[in-house]
Amino acid sequence: MLRLFGLLGEKTLNSLGRLGRGTQFLLRALVGVPALVLRPGLVVQQLYAIGVLSLLIIVVSGTFVGMVLALQGYNTLVNFGAEQSLGVLVALSLLRELGPVVTALLFAGRAGSALTAEIGLMKTTEQLSGMEMMAVDPIKRVIAPRLLAGFLSMPLLAAIFSFLGIMGAYVVSAFALGVDEGSFWSQMQAAVDFREDVLNGVIKSLVFGFVASWIAVYEGCDATPTSEGVSRATTRTVVHTSLAVLGLDFVLTAVMFG
Amino acid sequence: MTNSVSHADPDVLVDVRQLCFRRGERVIFDGVDVQIRRGEVTAIMGPSGTGKTTLLRLIGGQLQPDAGSVHVLGHDVPRLGRDALFRMRRRMGMLFQSGALFTHLSVFENVAFPLREHTDLPEPLIRDLVLLKLEAVGLRGARDMMPSELSGGMARRVALARAIALDPQLMMYDEPFAGQDPISMGVLVSLIRRLNDALGLTSVVVSHDVVETAQIADRIFVISEGRVVESGSPRELADSNSAWVKQFMHALPDGPVPFHYPGPSLEDDLLGRR
Numbered sequence: 226m227l228r229l230f231g232l233l234g235e236k237t238l239n240s241l242g243r244l245g246r247g248t249q250f251l252l253r254a255l256v257g258v259p260a261l262v263l264r265p266g267l268v269v270q271q272l273y274a275i276g277v278l279s280l281l282i283i284v285v286s287g288t289f290v291g292m293v294l295a296l297q298g299y300n301t302l303v304n305f306g307a308e309q310s311l312g313v314l315v316a317l318s319l320l321r322e323l324g325p326v327v328t329a330l331l332f333a334g335r336a337g338s339a340l341t342a343e344i345g346l347m348k349t350t351e352q353l354s355g356m357e358m359m360a361v362d363p364i365k366r367v368i369a370p371r372l373l374a375g376f377l378s379m380p381l382l383a384a385i386f387s388f389l390g391i392m393g394a395y396v397v398s399a400f401a402l403g404v405d406e407g408s409f410w411s412q413m414q415a416a417v418d419f420r421e422d423v424l425n426g427v428i429k430s431l432v433f434g435f436v437a438s439w440i441a442v443y444e445g446c447d448a449t450p451t452s453e454g455v456s457r458a459t460t461r462t463v464v465h466t467s468l469a470v471l472g473l474d475f476v477l478t479a480v481m482f483g
Numbered sequence: 484m485t486n487s488v489s490h491a492d493p494d495v496l497v498d499v500r501q502l503c504f505r506r507g508e509r510v511i512f513d514g515v516d517v518q519i520r521r522g523e524v525t526a527i528m529g530p531s532g533t534g535k536t537t538l539l540r541l542i543g544g545q546l547q548p549d550a551g552s553v554h555v556l557g558h559d560v561p562r563l564g565r566d567a568l569f570r571m572r573r574r575m576g577m578l579f580q581s582g583a584l585f586t587h588l589s590v591f592e593n594v595a596f597p598l599r600e601h602t603d604l605p606e607p608l609i610r611d612l613v614l615l616k617l618e619a620v621g622l623r624g625a626r627d628m629m630p631s632e633l634s635g636g637m638a639r640r641v642a643l644a645r646a647i648a649l650d651p652q653l654m655m656y657d658e659p660f661a662g663q664d665p666i667s668m669g670v671l672v673s674l675i676r677r678l679n680d681a682l683g684l685t686s687v688v689v690s691h692d693v694v695e696t697a698q699i700a701d702r703i704f705v706i707s708e709g710r711v712v713e714s715g716s717p718r719e720l721a722d723s724n725s726a727w728v729k730q731f732m733h734a735l736p737d738g739p740v741p742f743h744y745p746g747p748s749l750e751d752d753l754l755g756r757r
Binding site: 362 | 543569575576577579583586596601642649
């Protein structure tokens, strides 16, 4: 029993230590962000690697999530004769929840893991050490542009996800389920509030983008410089980001809509 | 940081005194003294695992000593702030054992990297400088290749061109000959000496390749078990009376450094008595 408490204490201290180191690391990276104004090329490169290269998975997932949402929603709403409200259901689900959350989960799998692996391998092959010895701060040169690009990419990806989800739902509703097009759009227009729904969704995805990018770059820098270490760090990025996004989503939802 | 500037012998570029460093419980250095003189090629030698690379990292300020002092280019390295440390590093170059080339950049861009980061030179001048540095290591023709297309020896030469891009005063080489074929090794040996003399550098070579290092070094420090066991010119070390230095310099398989790693006797092991 004593051993169990000891183990629990050790794990807790380790986790708190990691959180502390991660926060220090984040502060150092944030200090490097303003200087990126003078070197926008570094951010643009990362926006391409993180944002543009994630587009395919976002486009496909968004469209299919919207289509499935329409099918499932229709089956329930039709029992109450409320199938004309399908547009509202789909739009609110996507803008408030599924858009930001699913995008963040896909981001963790696609871009977060790639970021961790890239930085972890740079550390393993002494590229980060080499940069330090060339008097170039890797936190400012490598980490800060990736952190900023991840933060900026997430709301854009979430917006594309939600837009395509709504379009997918519209196609299924109007052409397969026979829902009236006018009702689909007009009810959506009447029920969706810009500040309450759209803006809150954007705030959520900004928070998720910040946290997901932070975890990804920190895990990369903190990775043990071996192939196994990088592999573990990549896994940790996906797991920790997913858990953080789901936990934060609950908190944000409670604050925004509770 | 005026208090970090030393006024010691101006001929000594790197002055390490009574250096102590440990990793966890393991003592790596226990009172090491090393002086590296301006314009010379100094070799730090010793068996694997004696902390030779660690010494370079302490000189470069990537690690902090537990005790003792490290003065480089007149600066007290452990007491330097981050900005001052980075300013000092602009005056030193380091060749990593792995080369540490940026895998997403071409050979040309790798060599141009420090120039782009630290200077505002116009593009045509950067191009000329990079080509001259690559010419110095014989790889001007490989400028468009990617690091993954280079052999181990070529990668190290590109890394060398990059390390001298900002014309450093001090060059540090971490195991430059490890894993090289005889031709690449010969090229690197002559390059280190030639660049040192032609560019007026001061070089520190960490290596356990006795023959190659002894060819180019002006002075050798032999480190073992956390201390400098002997230092002097290659000839002085070759004629040393120390049994340990003799074993190391003449690559004898057994001697003060035993062939067998300490452990229970073979008899006990085979009879399962442990």
